[in-house]
Amino acid sequence: MINIPIILIFIPVVTSILIYLFKWRHMNLIAFAAQLVMTVLAIHYYLYYRGAFELTHIVLGGWDARIGISLVNDELSMSFIFLTLFTWWMVIIYTYAFGKTKHTFLFFLFFLQGVFLGLLQSNDLFNLFVFFELTTIIVTILIAYKKVGESYRAAIYYLLLNTSGVLIFLLGIILIYFNFGTINMVEITQLMHTVEDTTLLRLSYLFMMGGISVKAALFPVFTWLPRAHGVAQSAISALLSGLIVKGGLYLFFRLNFLYEGAGFAYSDFFFYVGALTAIVGVMFALSQKDMKQILAYHTVSQVGIIMMGLSSVDEEVFFGGVMHTFNHAFFKSLLFLGAGMIIKVYRTRKVGDIRGVARTMPLVSIFMIVGMLSITGAPLFNGFISKSIIMYGFAETSVRYWILFAVNIGTATSFVKMAQIFFGPKTVSYPMRHLAQNTAMMMLALGCIILGNFYIPFTTGFFGIPFDTVGEFHIGHFFDYAVTVGIAYMIFRFIVAKDYRPIRLIREYQVSFETANYVFIVYLVALTTYFILI
Amino acid sequence: MNPILTFLVVLIGFYGLSTSTNIIKSVFSVTIIESGVILLFLNLGNFEPGSIPIINDETVMIVDPLPQALMITTIVIGSTVTAMALMLCIKVFHQYGTVEWKEILRREDIKS
Amino acid sequence: MNTSASSSSRTVVSVSRRILLVAMLLVLFGVFTVSMLELEELYNDYGRQYFFENAFDETGSRNFVTSILLDYRLFDSLFEAGILLIAVSGVIWISKHDVEEKNARFMIDKYKTPDLFVTFSRLVYPLMLTFGFYIVINGHLSPGGGFQGGAIVATAILILYYINPDKETNIGFIVTVEKVVYLLIIVAASVSIVTRGTFFTNFFPVDAPADLKAIYLVLLNVLIGFKVSLGLWTIFTAFLKEGR
Numbered sequence: 001m002i003n004i005p006i007i008l009i010f011i012p013v014v015t016s017i018l019i020y021l022f023k024w025r026h027m028n029l030i031a032f033a034a035q036l037v038m039t040v041l042a043i044h045y046y047l048y049y050r051g052a053f054e055l056t057h058i059v060l061g062g063w064d065a066r067i068g069i070s071l072v073n074d075e076l077s078m079s080f081i082f083l084t085l086f087t088w089w090m091v092i093i094y095t096y097a098f099g100k101t102k103h104t105f106l107f108f109l110f111f112l113q114g115v116f117l118g119l120l121q122s123n124d125l126f127n128l129f130v131f132f133e134l135t136t137i138i139v140t141i142l143i144a145y146k147k148v149g150e151s152y153r154a155a156i157y158y159l160l161l162n163t164s165g166v167l168i169f170l171l172g173i174i175l176i177y178f179n180f181g182t183i184n185m186v187e188i189t190q191l192m193h194t195v196e197d198t199t200l201l202r203l204s205y206l207f208m209m210g211g212i213s214v215k216a217a218l219f220p221v222f223t224w225l226p227r228a229h230g231v232a233q234s235a236i237s238a239l240l241s242g243l244i245v246k247g248g249l250y251l252f253f254r255l256n257f258l259y260e261g262a263g264f265a266y267s268d269f270f271f272y273v274g275a276l277t278a279i280v281g282v283m284f285a286l287s288q289k290d291m292k293q294i295l296a297y298h299t300v301s302q303v304g305i306i307m308m309g310l311s312s313v314d315e316e317v318f319f320g321g322v323m324h325t326f327n328h329a330f331f332k333s334l335l336f337l338g339a340g341m342i343i344k345v346y347r348t349r350k351v352g353d354i355r356g357v358a359r360t361m362p363l364v365s366i367f368m369i370v371g372m373l374s375i376t377g378a379p380l381f382n383g384f385i386s387k388s389i390i391m392y393g394f395a396e397t398s399v400r401y402w403i404l405f406a407v408n409i410g411t412a413t414s415f416v417k418m419a420q421i422f423f424g425p426k427t428v429s430y431p432m433r434h435l436a437q438n439t440a441m442m443m444l445a446l447g448c449i450i451l452g453n454f455y456i457p458f459t460t461g462f463f464g465i466p467f468d469t470v471g472e473f474h475i476g477h478f479f480d481y482a483v484t485v486g487i488a489y490m491i492f493r494f495i496v497a498k499d500y501r502p503i504r505l506i507r508e509y510q511v512s513f514e515t516a517n518y519v520f521i522v523y524l525v526a527l528t529t530y531f532i533l534i
Numbered sequence: 535m536n537p538i539l540t541f542l543v544v545l546i547g548f549y550g551l552s553t554s555t556n557i558i559k560s561v562f563s564v565t566i567i568e569s570g571v572i573l574l575f576l577n578l579g580n581f582e583p584g585s586i587p588i589i590n591d592e593t594v595m596i597v598d599p600l601p602q603a604l605m606i607t608t609i610v611i612g613s614t615v616t617a618m619a620l621m622l623c624i625k626v627f628h629q630y631g632t633v634e635w636k637e638i639l640r641r642e643d644i645k646s
Numbered sequence: 647m648n649t650s651a652s653s654s655s656r657t658v659v660s661v662s663r664r665i666l667l668v669a670m671l672l673v674l675f676g677v678f679t680v681s682m683l684e685l686e687e688l689y690n691d692y693g694r695q696y697f698f699e700n701a702f703d704e705t706g707s708r709n710f711v712t713s714i715l716l717d718y719r720l721f722d723s724l725f726e727a728g729i730l731l732i733a734v735s736g737v738i739w740i741s742k743h744d745v746e747e748k749n750a751r752f753m754i755d756k757y758k759t760p761d762l763f764v765t766f767s768r769l770v771y772p773l774m775l776t777f778g779f780y781i782v783i784n785g786h787l788s789p790g791g792g793f794q795g796g797a798i799v800a801t802a803i804l805i806l807y808y809i810n811p812d813k814e815t816n817i818g819f820i821v822t823v824e825k826v827v828y829l830l831i832i833v834a835a836s837v838s839i840v841t842r843g844t845f846f847t848n849f850f851p852v853d854a855p856a857d858l859k860a861i862y863l864v865l866l867n868v869l870i871g872f873k874v875s876l877g878l879w880t881i882f883t884a885f886l887k888e889g890r
Contacts, residue, residue, distance in 0.1 A: 003839070003845060006845050010832065013832075014832065017828065020735075021822060021826070060845055060846045060847075061717065061718065061720065061838075061845070062847065063718055063847075067693065067696055067697075067718055068718050069718075069721045069722065104735070108732070108735070111728070111732060115725070126604050126607075126719075127721065127725075130607060130611070130722055130726065131725070133615070133729065134725060134729050134732065137614065137618060137729065137733060138732055140736070141618075141736040141740070144622065145739075147740070148629075149626075149629035149630060149641075152622055152629060153626055153630075153638050153639065155622055156557065156619060157639075159615065159618060159622065160551075160560055160561065160564055160619060163564055163568075164548070164567060170608070171544070171571055171574070174571070174574060174601075177600075177601075178685060178688075178690065179690060181690035181691060182692060195688075198684050199677065200684050200685060203678065203681045510639050510640060512635050512636050513557075513635045514635065517548070518552040518663065518667060521548060521667065521674075522670065528673060528674065528677055532677055537682050537685075538678065538682055545674065545675055548671065549667060549668070552667055553659045578685075581685070582689070582691060584694075586789070587709070587710040587711055588708055588710070588787075588788065588789065589708055589710070590708070595694075595698065596697070596698050598694040598697070599701075599710035599711045599713075600693050603714035606711070607722055610726050610729065610874075611729055614729055614730060614733035615733075617733055617881050618733055618736055618737060621737050621740050621741055621885065624741075625740060
């Protein structure tokens with residue numbers, strides 16, 4: 001029973017190798033079977049250890065805890081594990097009828113699942129680094145999977161930028177090791193209270209935070225994300241936006257917990273980093289015309305909102321940020337999967353050229369509308385819950401509240417723009433029946449609605465806070481939402497649709513690779529200034 | 535003194551990353567950064583005097599073997615990242631005809 | 647004079663930016679120097695003491711680096727071997743020519759390898775191979791191990807490409823063998839759940855004599871060396887084949 005984490009990590013790895021070796025015709029069944037076994041084991045494990053997660057700490061090999069590698073779980077990692085399993089279910093259902101090269105695709109996909117589950121459970125810093133690099137390499141291969149020109153350039157941009165970020169993370173690990181003599185995270189958390197506050201400690205903190213920021217796509221090192229998520233296949237984009245980016249945020253939370261004993265005041269700095277990320281993401285999203293690029297920039301902006309929640313010292317707002325992580329995984333995957341189907345039918349990615357989706361593909365339209373309502377924060381859907389928690393954590397007249405309000409308006413404007421695709425006459429014929437894709441999208445849409453209304457058991461079980469005051473049925477919430485959409489529509493009609501010169505300039509602004517690295521160093525120096533020199 | 539100079543190697547690698555307009559130079563810069571990080575860890579590991587971590591009957595004290603083991607893993611990881619990056623460079627060259635970053639990121643006409 | 651509006655293949659980073667960059671890097675350098683000066687008081691060598699006192703008795707290996715790689719941190723080594731597996735499959739997948747490419751210029755062997763080089767390679771090849779095997783098998787007694795020895799064996803095999811440039815290799819078969827060996831490594835690492843009750847360590851008990859434990863170490867070293875050499879060989883072949 002206590003070894004289930006290891007089995008959970010190795011089932012996908014071994015399954016992926018078996019799928020690659022024996023090119024059976026019905027490999028989908030094997031994939032489903034493996035996923036089912038893992039889900040059952042995970043549920044069993046959670047129910048067994050609920051309430052007593054300190055007992056889940058195992059050291060592989062039975063060695064002394066400060067020398068060997070150990071795995072540990074708690075409520076947060078269990079919730080992420082369930083999210084991982086669910087997202088992978090969606091992806092393998094969606095890509096059910098994929099094609100001839102399915103073996104290689106499933107090989108990389110399942111290996112990634114095993115690696116990601118290891119990342120969530122690992123308690124050893126160098127092990128985290130190995131999993132980090134593995135994720136980077138597999139995601140690079142998945143981005144370049146389509147083998148067209150733009151995939152290659154996105155893949156190499158992603159690979160080099162993320163590798164340099166992860167090497168900075170390794171520098172942080174080195175400095176910690178020589179300070180503490182061990183790289184076991186639970187041990188370091190306890191030892192942190194006894195160690196004095198030195199420049200070495202702060203330098204290791206900022207190196208690790210700098211490395212994580214590249215992976216989590218924070219401002220100003222997020223430039224790899226729109227490229228990578230915009231050119232990958234829809235299922236891969238859904239996976240990346242929904243889950244892999246959250247891996248970086250999960251590590252952000254874990255490392256801040258590691259350094260809790262040292263008492264760094266990181267809250268303000270990371271709030272403003274999150275705010276900048278959110279604002280810049282929305283600005284770029286408003287200016288784009290390519291549907292997948294719009295969604296990718298929205299991922300950046302939602303990550304900013306999550307960071308605004310995660311950086312706060314108030315426990316409720318913090319858990320609002322964690323909850324937004326889950327909600328975003330649901331609705332962003334839904335939007336990407338739907339966008340993938342629409343693009344395949346209409347053969348173009350520009351929002352301006354797609355019209356009449358509501359008549360041509362009614363089922364997909366319903367799912368996309370559910371996704372759009374969730375991301376803009378409509379009541380009765382899940383985005384509303386987490387956004388409200390974060391917003392109500394700030395005082396009504398503070399700068400923070402208005403920043404979040406502005407980001408909400410920007411998001412709504414962008415989706416009003418995207419909603420234009422639904423209107424208009426039927427222009428393309430759509431004879432195909434896509435059972436697999438529709439099933440996946442329906443499950444995600446149902447998830448959005450369920451989490452929007454019946455979320456109390458989830459939050460009590462995983463976070464310990466019921467949040468029951470937020471979701472009460474209050475006519476004022478509908479009124480607020482209507483006002484937001486109204487303002488968004490005004491902005492759309494009079495500013496965005498005219499495509500003024502500034503918008504065009506923003507759209508064509510490309511950050512070259514050397515500039516991205518230059519900006520990364522500026523970010524590191526800003527971190528240094530904030531944490532060491534001030 | 536040694537760790538400080540090795541960190542200088544890492545910074546040189548970052549300088550290279552931030553000023554090279556050519557993809558191959560960026561790959562080289564990442565390799566330099568990685569070599570610098572590996573040397574830094576090994577240098578810090580040898581901080582206290584000792585002999586190599588292979589014991590026979592006369593060993594008095596050894597150097598810390600953990601950094602050396604971790605760096606073996608890092609070297610393997612670094613070489614695989616370099617291999618993948620170079621293969622992607624070749625493919626980018628086949629598609630775009632150039633290996634300059636600005637050209638590649640600007641051209642919108644290559645879609646398939 | 648023909649000027650095209652979008653192409654400027656020589657773009658240079660401006661001097662002011664470089665100066666600012668150097669200034670920022672010097673800031674980082676200064677902070678690092680300050681923290682290095684503090685290191686002398688803070689240096690914690692718990693790990694070193696532990697390994698010196700216990701590692702030989704617990705793992706049976708005189709080379710402590712091998713004992714860490716194959717016993718204390720075997721989990722890391724499994725995923726390190728996994729990273730090679732992924733990189734090999736990824737490189738092969740990316741290098742396959744499925745799509746029409748416009749600018750493909752294939753590598754032509756313009757230079758014939760000098761005869762002196764070929765003759766010496768024929769002399770050196772068996773020595774290198776033996777040296778590689780020695781390093782792999784003796785990983786627990788002298789510097790070496792699976793990863794290091796595997797790289798040497800791979801280099802020895804690659805010399806064959808210089809001796810005989812038209813050598814054809816069946817990549818699919820090698821990749822299949824490599825994956826089977828990886829599964830064998832996972833199985834060998836997991837046998838300890840039966841004999842000792844925990845995963846990923848030596849399958850002999852802790853108090854067994856060092857000679858018995860060495861069986862496990864040699865077995866794992868040989869498997870890892872085999873896998874690494876196949877992997878590196880495949881990556882090189884994929885690069886060569888891409889150009890042909």
